[in-house]
Each structure stands twice: as C-alpha cells, then as structure tokens.
Amino acid sequence: MSIAPESTGRSVTKAVIPAAGLGTRFLPATKAMPKEMLPIVDKPAIQYVVEEAANAGMRDVLIVTGRNKDNLSNHFDSVPELEATLQRKGDTDRLDRVHASSELAEVHFLRQGQPLGLGHAVGRARMHVGNESFAVLLGDDLIDERDPLLTRMIEVHDQREATVVALMEVPEELIHLYGCAAVNATADPDVVEVTALVEKPSPAEAPSNLAVIGRYVLRPEIFDVIDRLEPGRGGEYQLTDALNVLATGDGDRPVYGVVFRGRRYDTGDRASWIKANLLLGVDNEELGAELSDWVIELAEQLRARRSD
Numbered sequence: 001m002s003i004a005p006e007s008t009g010r011s012v013t014k015a016v017i018p019a020a021g022l023g024t025r026f027l028p029a030t031k032a033m034p035k036e037m038l039p040i041v042d043k044p045a046i047q048y049v050v051e052e053a054a055n056a057g058m059r060d061v062l063i064v065t066g067r068n069k070d071n072l073s074n075h076f077d078s079v080p081e082l083e084a085t086l087q088r089k090g091d092t093d094r095l096d097r098v099h100a101s102s103e104l105a106e107v108h109f110l111r112q113g114q115p116l117g118l119g120h121a122v123g124r125a126r127m128h129v130g131n132e133s134f135a136v137l138l139g140d141d142l143i144d145e146r147d148p149l150l151t152r153m154i155e156v157h158d159q160r161e162a163t164v165v166a167l168m169e170v171p172e173e174l175i176h177l178y179g180c181a182a183v184n185a186t187a188d189p190d191v192v193e194v195t196a197l198v199e200k201p202s203p204a205e206a207p208s209n210l211a212v213i214g215r216y217v218l219r220p221e222i223f224d225v226i227d228r229l230e231p232g233r234g235g236e237y238q239l240t241d242a243l244n245v246l247a248t249g250d251g252d253r254p255v256y257g258v259v260f261r262g263r264r265y266d267t268g269d270r271a272s273w274i275k276a277n278l279l280l281g282v283d284n285e286e287l288g289a290e291l292s293d294w295v296i297e298l299a300e301q302l303r304a305r306r307s308d
C-alpha cells in the first residue's frame with residue numbers, strides 16, 4: 001500500500017536527482033564511471049546528495065541516469081559478500097558505513113533516454129512523481145549538512161504555495177555559468193520573489209548577481225510547462241526556461257527564491273572538486289588534524305616558492 005503524502009504530514013516526499021551528464025570535464029576518470037561516483041573524501045558525491053534529501057524528509061529518491069547506471073544502482077544496494085567479510089573480521093565501523101549507503105532512502109532509477117537537457121531529465125520524472133510537489137537536487141552542488149537549505153525551501157513552498165529555487169550571490173564574472181534570477185525583495189530577508197530567470201547570461205544581460213544553485217522545490221505544474229518548451233541555450237530543454245514561464249506569470253502560482261548564505265561546494269570541475277575534497281577533508285573527524293597540518297605546510301612551501 002502506498003502512503004498518501006498528506007498522511008505522512010509532509011508536503012514534499014519525493015526527490016529527483018538528474019545524473020545523466022557525461023562528465024567530460026573529468027575524463028578519463030569518467031570514461032567507465034559516472035561523475036556522480038567520484039568520491040569527496042570517502043563517499044561518492046551522489047551519496048551526499050541522497051543524504052541531503054533524506055535529511056530533509058525525502059525517503060523516495062529517483063535518480064535519472066544516462067549510461068553507466070550500474071555503478072550508481074550498485075552503490076545504493078547491499079553487498080552481501082563484502083558485508084559478510086567485514087562481519088567476520090568484526091569491523092563494525094566499516095560495516096556500518098557500508099550499510100548506511102543502502103539504508104538512506106528508497107532509491108529508484110530511470111534512464112533519461114536521450115541527453116536533451118536538464119528540463120527534459122526532470123520531465124522524465126513525471127510518471128514517478130505524479131501530481132505532487134517534489135524536490136530536484138543537482139549533484140554538482142554539495143550543500144554542507146550543517147547549513148540546511150532544502151528544509152527552508154520546503155517551508156517557503158508550503159507557506160507561499162509557490163515554486164522555490166535556491167539562489168546564491170556570485171561574483172559578476174561567474175554569472176554566465178548559472179541560471180540567473182531577476183528578483184524583488186520580500187519581508188523575509190532570505191526570501192525573494194523571482195520575476196524572471198535567464199540561463200547562463202553574459203554579464204551584460206544578467207539581471208542580478210543571484211545564481212540558481214542546484215536545488216529546486218517544484219510544483220507538478222512544471223511538467224506541462226516542460227512539455228511545451230522549445231530548445232533553449234545549447235539546443236537543450238532548459239529547466240531555467242520552464243521556471244521563467246512560471247516566474248513571468250504564466251503559471252498558477254509564483255516563483256520564490258531562498259537566498260543561501262551557507263557553505264556550498266561546487267564539484268562540477270576538477271579544481272572545484274579538489275577544493276571540495278580539501279575543505280571537507282580538513283573538517284573530517286578522522287583526517288582533519290593531519291590534513292590541516294599538511295595544508296599549512298604546503299601553503300608555506302608554495303609561498304616561499306612564489307617569492308623565490
């Protein structure tokens with residue numbers, strides 16, 4: 001028997017994680033493995049994202065994959081042989097870590113079919129999501145679990161019966177890497193009304209320095225909008241374009257943004273991914289002290305080298 005959303009007391013119970021990108025920026029590491037499986041310290045990036053969804057109350061997670069699906073689905077499944085070996089050795093610590101990844105949530109998989117863009121990937125989730133609001137989490141953005149964002153977004157969705165996107169201020173020269181929002185202030189300092197959205201604008205076209213970071217709480221009306229989309233930037237069906245239709249008043253309900261000021265780690269390119277590993281590494285209980293000492297030593301060596 002399935003549980004109706006009302007009876008769980010939560011308005012958003014499903015999360016969709018698009019994970020069909022080719023990961024070309026990480027080749028050859030991603031030749032036979034999805035980029036979402038690249039580790040950050042000791043967990044694949046996708047596990048942090050599933051944990052974030054589960055921590056915000058979403059136990060039903062749909063991962064929209066491309067090729068290389070097996071690696072991802074294996075990660076969220078149990079591994080009887082490995083578990084038996086760890087059990088035999090009495091290595092309960094590692095056994096717990098192995099269990100943790102398969103017990104986080106009910107993880108479902110769907111193939112995108114064709115790589116036609118983020119809007120298309122989200123549209124593919126329609127049958128699974130049905131007529132409910134749902135969250136979308138992009139794997140290239142990791143949000144520090146100490147700085148809750150999704151819970152706040154769901155709160156705003158519930159209060160205002162609105163679609164909600166996560167926004168973050170970025171330097172002007174980086175706005176062309178993101179969806180960008182035109183906004184009006186509200187009485188809540190961390191909430192803005194979104195009046196338009198543009199995908200990856202040039203600095204001259206950008207309506208603000210507020211970038212869409214990869215967290216969305218969407219109402220089911222988005223699916224009809226996606227169905228009517230024309231290809232946008234890069235010839236792809238852009239989620240930003242679908243959201244712009246709602247933001248400019250052509251939907252049932254408005255779009256709001258939650259302005260995030262917490263810790264976010266970009267893992268979408270090599271340098272950011274290395275930085276994310278270091279930032280989370282120095283905060284890691286087991287590795288932090290050793291890594292911090294090493295980073296300080298390295299910084300001193302690099303400074304000396306630079307002044308030579």
Ligand code: G1P
Nearest residue numbers: 118140141178179212213214240
């Ligand atoms: C996607 C979205 C973009 C958003 C970004 C956040 O772009 O299309 O609007 O700002 O994620 O990470 P991508 O980085 O996949 O090119």
